Amino acid sequence: MEPLTVALPKGRMQDDVLALFAEAGYPGESDNGRKLIFEDAGGRLRFVLAKPSDVPTYVEYGAADLGVVGQDVVREGGQDLYEPLHLGLGRCRLALAGPAAWRGRDLRLVPYLRVATTFPRLTLDYFQERGLSAEVIYLSGSVELAPAVGLADLLVDLVQSGRTLRENGLVELETIMASEAILVVNRAAQKLRFRQIQEVIERLAAALEQRKAAA
Amino acid sequence: MSDALRRQRPHGLNDLFFEQAAIETALENRLLETFYLWGYGRIILPTFGYYESLSAGASPQLQRQMYRFFDREGNVLALRTDMTVPTARLVATRLYDQPLPLRFCYAGSVFRHEQPQAGQRHEFTQAGVEMIGAATPQADAEVVALAVAALQTLGIGEFQINLGQVAYLRAILEEIGLENGGQYELEQAIGRKNDVEVAATCEALGVGGEAARLIQALPHLYGGPEVLARAHELTADPAARAAVAYLEEVYALLAAQGVAEHLILDLGEVRSMAYYTGIAFRGYVHGLGLHVCSGGRYDDLIGRFGPSLPAVGFALGIERAMLATDARADISPDLLLSCESATDGYALAARGRALGLRVELDVLGRQGAALAQYGRARGARRIATCGQDGRCALRTGDAERALTLAELEEEMTRWSR
Numbered sequence: 001m002e003p004l005t006v007a008l009p010k011g012r013m014q015d016d017v018l019a020l021f022a023e024a025g026y027p028g029e030s031d032n033g034r035k036l037i038f039e040d041a042g043g044r045l046r047f048v049l050a051k052p053s054d055v056p057t058y059v060e061y062g063a064a065d066l067g068v069v070g071q072d073v074v075r076e077g078g079q080d081l082y083e084p085l086h087l088g089l090g091r092c093r094l095a096l097a098g099p100a101a102w103r104g105r106d107l108r109l110v111p112y113l114r115v116a117t118t119f120p121r122l123t124l125d126y127f128q129e130r131g132l133s134a135e136v137i138y139l140s141g142s143v144e145l146a147p148a149v150g151l152a153d154l155l156v157d158l159v160q161s162g163r164t165l166r167e168n169g170l171v172e173l174e175t176i177m178a179s180e181a182i183l184v185v186n187r188a189a190q191k192l193r194f195r196q197i198q199e200v201i202e203r204l205a206a207a208l209e210q211r212k213a214a215a
Numbered sequence: 216m217s218d219a220l221r222r223q224r225p226h227g228l229n230d231l232f233f234e235q236a237a238i239e240t241a242l243e244n245r246l247l248e249t250f251y252l253w254g255y256g257r258i259i260l261p262t263f264g265y266y267e268s269l270s271a272g273a274s275p276q277l278q279r280q281m282y283r284f285f286d287r288e289g290n291v292l293a294l295r296t297d298m299t300v301p302t303a304r305l306v307a308t309r310l311y312d313q314p315l316p317l318r319f320c321y322a323g324s325v326f327r328h329e330q331p332q333a334g335q336r337h338e339f340t341q342a343g344v345e346m347i348g349a350a351t352p353q354a355d356a357e358v359v360a361l362a363v364a365a366l367q368t369l370g371i372g373e374f375q376i377n378l379g380q381v382a383y384l385r386a387i388l389e390e391i392g393l394e395n396g397g398q399y400e401l402e403q404a405i406g407r408k409n410d411v412e413v414a415a416t417c418e419a420l421g422v423g424g425e426a427a428r429l430i431q432a433l434p435h436l437y438g439g440p441e442v443l444a445r446a447h448e449l450t451a452d453p454a455a456r457a458a459v460a461y462l463e464e465v466y467a468l469l470a471a472q473g474v475a476e477h478l479i480l481d482l483g484e485v486r487s488m489a490y491y492t493g494i495a496f497r498g499y500v501h502g503l504g505l506h507v508c509s510g511g512r513y514d515d516l517i518g519r520f521g522p523s524l525p526a527v528g529f530a531l532g533i534e535r536a537m538l539a540t541d542a543r544a545d546i547s548p549d550l551l552l553s554c555e556s557a558t559d560g561y562a563l564a565a566r567g568r569a570l571g572l573r574v575e576l577d578v579l580g581r582q583g584a585a586l587a588q589y590g591r592a593r594g595a596r597r598i599a600t601c602g603q604d605g606r607c608a609l610r611t612g613d614a615e616r617a618l619t620l621a622e623l624e625e626e627m628t629r630w631s632r
Contacts, residue, residue: 062504083409
């Protein structure tokens, strides 16, 4: 049977994700990230290493049947995918943060607000749903800089330990969403290759159970 | 401002030309021919209408996708997003008392402002059918079988139809008794098959025990006819069980037509809930990340415009189907003709066309190498040049031979398309 194509996030999470697939019975070796396409030892999965924010795109178009990516990235991109499994990796939260002086301030009473973020869609949704007005300033990284240099009042970014924020003299004000790595599935592939995909999901779920039992 | 836009077209629109345009037309015609053979008659409907009318029965998501504009009286108009809603309006206002069932088919453009993702176009062509006035498993089975026939007629061999039953899901969600907002959130989570999110939403909404277990089981109601028994056992709700029994009948009728091999029962799919009231199905093709056709039963829609009538139908996206077929279209001329005598040229061309040949007449006075070069670029099967004296040269591939006008005319009768 033709292997399923799985898009994995290159970089920070890559090794953890590959370790999980190995525990599920799909050991694969990227040769230290030099190879971007490689199969697992059993030839049942073909892994593709992609930039994390591109993973949902590969899956939505069906170029990959499955993918692993942060839930935050999928919500930001708004792609229409199945999300059958949470993988317990890369736990973090999307948070509104800013200088300490903003703690306790009621944002409803601030007439004009500028917020820097790499997540413009989720940020805009968050403010709109609350009836607040904010000018969302899109940056492609290092959003912590924005308040320090007067580019924005606040920022919305992923927070894992909170260290980066502290080091830049910032505090977390509100959690917008909790996130972790999830398995995503192309909608048509889920229908057409149901058994094959179900097997991957079940094996991954079993590996996660074992991890939980070991912990 | 207008200068910058003059050479552009809005995002999500496409120009089709050369072979692609011919393929699209051919596929559209093949589909309509198939629909005619099954007794469906063509309807041609306006491209736009009042927003109030065209948005009836549409999900909030679809309503947001509508292109809207104003007429001179200030009424809001919209481009159609599908053919089903305008068909429902037509039937409820003008044809409700005609002999039933009414069987209609269509092909035409629909317009949706989609997120610019996954190759979704803002204008695309739908071909499909609606059967109005029959609320029977026989009607449902006919429409599903016709969807199978439509995919086959396009030359798509390997495909799969996922058949579900919205009435089953609705009965279960109704039994749980959620308010609309909560139900929407839960449907979203079920739609993503995100078990963690489903569990969290259930908890947040205070849905526990048996009901939560049932909801978690929904995504797994997938497979062959054995799924029907499982769906039946999962719930004691009479409406849900009746919905399964109905689906069982439809399945049996489809098996009797020999199309069961293409079917997968898929009862956990909530996506189509806004519109449909009974069976709902989608067709998938290997190698394509999106469904190529979708349909189902919509018994509540026509009643929004007038007398209520049950209906079932499906639509197929022609551009998507084109990605799934290796259909080719021949747009090359059978004969490229250049005559020094206009009279000879017109007579020969008319003769060829009467024989059903595609004859392209030179209008630039080209001969020799220039004509051959153009002919090659057009893929012309034959190139003929005729002089004032009636002596002709016929080039087929690299071979060229001399013949008279009469011989050329005689020769043409032996060519066939």
